[in-house]
Amino acid sequence: MPNQPTPTNQIADLELELLPFAAGLGLRLRYTRPEDQGEDVVGPFPVALERSVLKSLENDALAYGRALTHQLFADDAAFGACTRRMTAAREAGYTLRLRLHLSDPQLHQLRWECLVDPLTQQPLGLDARFLLTRYVSAENYGAVVLRPRSALRVLVAVANAQDLQSRYKLAALDPDAELQRLRTAAPDLAIDLLTPQPNESTLHALARMLRAAPGYDILYLVAHGSLVQAEPKLYLANAQGQTEVCEGSDLVDLLAGLVEVYRPRMVLLASCESAGDGYANALAALGPRIAQAGIPAVLAMQGKVAIATINRMLPVFFRELLHDGLVDRALAYARLDGRTQPDWWMPVLYTRLREGRIWLAQANDPASPYIEGRRLDAAAPAEAVVGDPTELLVQLCLPSSPGFRNRLPLTTESGAEITQDDVHGEELALTFPINADGSPRPAPVRIEVKAPDFDLDREYVDAEVMPGADLPLLTFSLTPKRTRRHTSIHVALLQPRPEGGFYERGAIEPLVLSVIPRTAGLIGQMKWIISSMAFKTKLFAPAPQPIPSPISMMDDAMCGDSPLIDFGQGNQIGEIHFQGDIARGDVNKTYNYTGERGSSHVDLDALQDMLDAADRFDPIKELQKLMPRVSVARNVDEDLRKEAAQCIFQAIKALDAGKPALALERLDQALDILDTMQNGYINAITRKLRKVRMRIAA
Incomplete structure (x- = not known):
């Protein structure tokens, strides 16, 4: 089938x-x-x-x-x-x-x-x-020899020379702390600490222990290092315990010279938090060379990875590695578990293996887990009203399934409308338990919702997902507790851990919606974007001469048709009237607006939320997000696409150089180009770019 x-x-x-x-x-x-x-x-x-x-x-x-x-x-x-x-x-x-x-x-x-x-x-x-x-190809080092899985043995080598601090201003390394960290991460492994004998250097001690039967499967090395003229250097210890700056090639030659049956199957070049960028650069250069020396897999760090990241990812890595020996799969799951860490990308795997297995598969080896792709969809109305329940729709679908999208737009029981534009999706991998014959069984999952500004009818739903099938549509009821310009709903897919607790398999980017007061006159008013900070700065010192904006623009904005409100520099513009003495800071909690198309009454707490959001606006970051989206646009003229992306890049450089006028000129050029390319993807980018341009101009 x-x-x-x-x-x-x-x-x-x-x-x-x-x-x-x-x-x-x-x-x-x-x-x-x-x-x-x-x-x-x-x-x-x-x-x-x-x-x-x-x-x-x-x-x-x-x-x-x-x-x-x-x-x-x-x-x-x-x-x-x-x-x-x-x-x-x-x-x-x-x-x-x-x-x-x-x-x-x-x-x-x-x-x-x-x-x-x-x-x-x-x-x-x-x-x-x-x-x-x-x-990493290995042209001159022969075939990789894999051994059967047995009781895995790990050698931890920490090069803590006595004069690291006094001579090189480098932080001392703690062998006992590194040993404990690894034992905590992999309690089922037999782990030994490299202990040089009297008058023995780090390199000689390594050679002695790696050549001793029955050998070690994994070498875990912690040392300071640097990169000098593209050549990695390692700060090891000599026979007197003082720092010995060794060529990276010395370690490579040591490993290449081992009898094949004694070569570690994996070398883990661990980054310590006290290491500097030079150490990270040295590891990045050393990793491929160690793999070429005949080591099946080398795991290194591309930077000064945080201890919190190591502590989170290492246990998952070793647990998955012990499952089937597939080192690339183990690292994929470790990254997934550490996805909330900003440095999740730092571990890098160099390998000569066509397959990712670092030991020979045996008949009694456990079967690899069964994984299927899924898409987690969630949607809520763009707006909600304080005190009135609203709905959150969640469904776990096959990647090719339309899910509940084909049923949108629909009007919910609360009377709010959910459209296809409100749907957020995240693709992820779902692990299924397997039977003895390798066939998959239903996978237990938990759909968890976090929404601090709402009262929820339930915080999570436990369910079982059938292989090859969608999970039925789930509906959560949320009641807003307070007015918010923007509020977030987080939806996550969790799977149980064997040892207790849950893995997060994936999470949807926060659904952002507005919560308006029950007395709000216009349903669209809370969608406003503040483009000028002038109202906030003039609360206590209004400008002597108001600078009005066009009444029609203000009226469109107040009635929800425009994403822009420009408060100008005075305390009265067009037909907006603030209640109270703004010069003394004696302002009521509301302001009234009367225009050609109606009136409204807005809570100033919500306005403050919008002003705070405007404070955090970073045009460079916004443009950095949009530039790659322009660059990958399909079904448009390639030359125009590249020219538009280049204009945005030049605008970023101009802003970084403190030249906003030049940035606006480049953005205008980009918008002119994008306006000639008509498709839904480009139109969405153009709308966002135009908003950023208006914020910069303000």
Whole structure:
């Protein structure tokens, strides 16, 4: 049957190889289905990486990933070739192993783990249906020898030389703390601490213990380091316990020289919180070389990862690794569990393995878990009224299912309307328990809702999801407790942990809606966006001469047809009247408006919420979000698309340089270009860009 779910041991492979092409780089794709013996190879396609753009986005992992993805697939043929294969794998129910094959060592300095799905624009590293690794070829080191799974043994090596602080101004490392951290993360593993003998250096101690029977499966190394002229250096200890700056190649040669049966199956280059950027750069350069030396898998950190992130991700990583030995799958689940951490993308896996397994599969090995893709949909009315119940619709669907979208718009029991524009969706991976024969059983899940400004009829629903089927539509009743310009509803999908508690498999970006007072005269009034801070700044010192805005514009705004209200610089504009003495700060909690199309009465607490939101407006961040969306627009003229994206980029640079007038000029050029491209996707971007432009102008 074509729609029958496929077990997750069915893994398709998509290799993205970056290689020299023409005068720059080219992208070649190799796609292999689980049942195929051959490869589907296309390309190379031209690639132009703009490192300056990526550098400017380093503080925003999502924007960085979207920009990098756009640069990688800027060529329409490359975009189509990749998305067709990704879609085919998704529709067949395969897990897709994405291997990055980087020919130039300098390419390893980019944050490839931030890549997003070219279609959904969501991070690939936070979707367990994708196993994201960096493939490292080994031309001269022979085949990888895998051993059967037995009682796994881990060697922890912490290079804590006595003079790190006094000589190099580096923080001392704590071997006992690192040992305890790993034992807490992996209580089922046999873990030994590297203890040099008298007059023995770190390197000699490592060689002695790694060559001793029965060997170690995992080497966990913590050391300071630096990158000097593209060569990694490690700060180890000499025979006297003082710092010895060793070449990274010394460690690589040690590992390559081990008898194959004694080589660790995995090396984990752990980043300590006290390490600096030089250490992270050294690890990034050292990881691929260790993999080339014959180590099946190398897990390193791309930066100074937080201890909280390590403590959260390591237990999940080792638990999943012990399950089936698939190191890339274990890392995918660890990233997913650490998705709320800002540095979730820092762990990077270098591997020579075509498959991700770091030990030989045995007949009595546990079966891999069964995973199916799902889409979590949720929708609520755009507005609610204080004290009146409203509805939240939630459904867990197959990715190809329309869910409840086809039933929209609909009017709920409370009288509010929910439209397709109100639906938010998030794709995720769902794990099913399996029977002895490998067939999947129903998966227990919990749909959890958090809404601090509402009274809920229930905070969660426990249910069972059948393989290959949608979960029935769920309805939550929410009663707003207070007026809010913007309020958020968070919806999350949770799965039970074997040891108790829950994993968060995915969460919808917060649904944002407005809560209006029961006495509000106009249903659209709480949608206003404040474009000027003048009213707030003039509460205690009104301008002597009011600067009016057009009455028609104000009237449209007050009646909900315009997203803009400009309060000007006075305490009276057009037909808006504030009650009380604004100069003394003696202001009533409301203001009245009378215009050509009606009257309204608004709570100033809600107005303050809007003003506070305007305070937090960051035009550079807003434009950084919009630029990648323009760059990946499909079915439009490619030259115009690129020109519009370039204008937005120039506007960002102008704002960063303190030149708002130039930024507005570039945004006007971008808007003129976008106005010539008519489709729903571009129109939505244009509306948002126009709002940002008005906020900058104000």
